[in-house]
Amino acid sequence: MSERRHKHLVLILAREFASNLATPTLIADDRGQLVFYNEAAEEVIGRPFAEAGEMPLDEWTASFEPRRVDTDEPIPAEQRPARIAFDQRRASHAGFRVTDRNGVVRDVAVTAFPLFAHADEFVGIMAIFWPEGA
Amino acid sequence: MRLKIWGCRGSVPTPGPETVQYGGNTSCVEVSLAGGAVLVLDAGTGIISLGFDLLERGVSRVHLLLTHLHLDHLEGLRFFAPMWSDRVTLDIWGPPSPLVSLPERIARSFSPPLFPIDLRDVPASVTFRDVPREPWTLEGASLAAELVVHPGPTVGFRIEESGASFAYIPDHEPALAGAIEGRARDWISGAAIAGDVDLLIHDAQYFEDEYAERIGWGHSSVSDTVAFTHAVGARRVVLFHHEPRHGDGSLARLEVRARSLAARNGVEPTLAREGMVLELP
Numbered sequence: 001m002s003e004r005r006h007k008h009l010v011l012i013l014a015r016e017f018a019s020n021l022a023t024p025t026l027i028a029d030d031r032g033q034l035v036f037y038n039e040a041a042e043e044v045i046g047r048p049f050a051e052a053g054e055m056p057l058d059e060w061t062a063s064f065e066p067r068r069v070d071t072d073e074p075i076p077a078e079q080r081p082a083r084i085a086f087d088q089r090r091a092s093h094a095g096f097r098v099t100d101r102n103g104v105v106r107d108v109a110v111t112a113f114p115l116f117a118h119a120d121e122f123v124g125i126m127a128i129f130w131p132e133g134a
Numbered sequence: 135m136r137l138k139i140w141g142c143r144g145s146v147p148t149p150g151p152e153t154v155q156y157g158g159n160t161s162c163v164e165v166s167l168a169g170g171a172v173l174v175l176d177a178g179t180g181i182i183s184l185g186f187d188l189l190e191r192g193v194s195r196v197h198l199l200l201t202h203l204h205l206d207h208l209e210g211l212r213f214f215a216p217m218w219s220d221r222v223t224l225d226i227w228g229p230p231s232p233l234v235s236l237p238e239r240i241a242r243s244f245s246p247p248l249f250p251i252d253l254r255d256v257p258a259s260v261t262f263r264d265v266p267r268e269p270w271t272l273e274g275a276s277l278a279a280e281l282v283v284h285p286g287p288t289v290g291f292r293i294e295e296s297g298a299s300f301a302y303i304p305d306h307e308p309a310l311a312g313a314i315e316g317r318a319r320d321w322i323s324g325a326a327i328a329g330d331v332d333l334l335i336h337d338a339q340y341f342e343d344e345y346a347e348r349i350g351w352g353h354s355s356v357s358d359t360v361a362f363t364h365a366v367g368a369r370r371v372v373l374f375h376h377e378p379r380h381g382d383g384s385l386a387r388l389e390v391r392a393r394s395l396a397a398r399n400g401v402e403p404t405l406a407r408e409g410m411v412l413e414l415p
Contacts, residue, residue, distance in 0.1 A: 010281075013323075118229065
């Protein structure tokens with residue numbers, strides 16, 4: 001029997017759900033790997049997912065230089081909502097400032113929450129984000 | 135590995151003159167392993183005849199693997215003769231639920247007003263087991279179960295023995311999670327179970343126009359099943375879970391439709407029928 005390589009059903013359904021949302025949404029798996037973000041997120045991020053591809057969530061988040069809106073200080077990885085949802089298996093929400101890969105500075109709010117399948121199996125996280133003050 | 139189909143009808147039993155060729159009993163497939171062990175997939179009404187056959191053959195140990203607990207996959211269990219023999223050991227495997235245990239869920243159908251005898255009073259030695267998250271070994275065969283798109287906790291099974299592989303996904307609507315064609319295999323529901331199998335038994339309940347009116351009911355159109363078969367690289371497919379309104383004539387047309395759709399893929403779909411025996415090398 002080969003090692004399991006396929007996405008969990010919950011992630012498959014989450015991706016389809018996110019694909020039909022106008023709200024920017026991303027999904028990471030149980031290894032902390034970014035596995036999908038939707039078209040609405042592409043607009044905020046400035047890059048299609050097909051171009052970015054899968055990558056570690058921290059690496060992806062760091063590329064936007066997330067920082068506090070009031071002080072402009074960098075936000076450590078462990079204090080970012082997606083990382084909190086992943087590490088602590090709980091919902092988290094925060095607002096911060098990012099610079100997208102085209103150099104555009106944006107204020108965004110992010111709500112991230114863990115995804116549990118039947119029998120409390122942790123399968124990943126989903127994060128929803130949107131521009132603030134738009 | 136040898137398979138025998140004892141029931142392949144979906145949703146509700148459909149006895150009558152219109153269903154004599156493909157049968158009217160609901161889901162049940164017997165899997166005979168090389169060492170003589172018997173696995174039974176689902177407990178639709180097809181399991182009733184199988185039960186009498188097993189007792190006649192002197193089988194005293196049975197593993198029953200339930201994909202889910204919708205009635206058409208469970209309704210035969212109360213009349214499964216081995217359950218009523220104190221010489222039989224029965225292991226029942228099924229998908230876990232976050233709220234109610236497997237025996238508690240099954241016991242609902244063994245209680246008033248649905249049934250006069252309580253599940254704990256059946257004579258056979260019955261053990262209930264949640265299917266493991268990871269592949270496991272049973273009677274010398276390798277098994278895997280994965281959740282698939284269908285309302286409520288539902289799994290498909292993959293069974294491998296002596297180099298042969300078989301997948302059983304009788305209730306499945308992979309198209310609900312997005313178009314199948316053109317999608318990477320690891321993003322297709324059920325692909326973890328059915329990838330590159332020698333034989334796939336898969337839901338094909340509807341013609342395309344019927345499916346259009348039943349999206350979200352948990353079953354597949356014939357074209358989605360053909361697309362799924364091709365996407366996962368299955369070498370042979372048997373169409374299963376026949377729509378109750380489809381008599382033998384309609385089902386024959388469904389098979390023609392499937393073969394037309396699959397012609398360019400090199401896999402010739404076959405319609406499941408009661409009594410069908412499938413040998414795997």
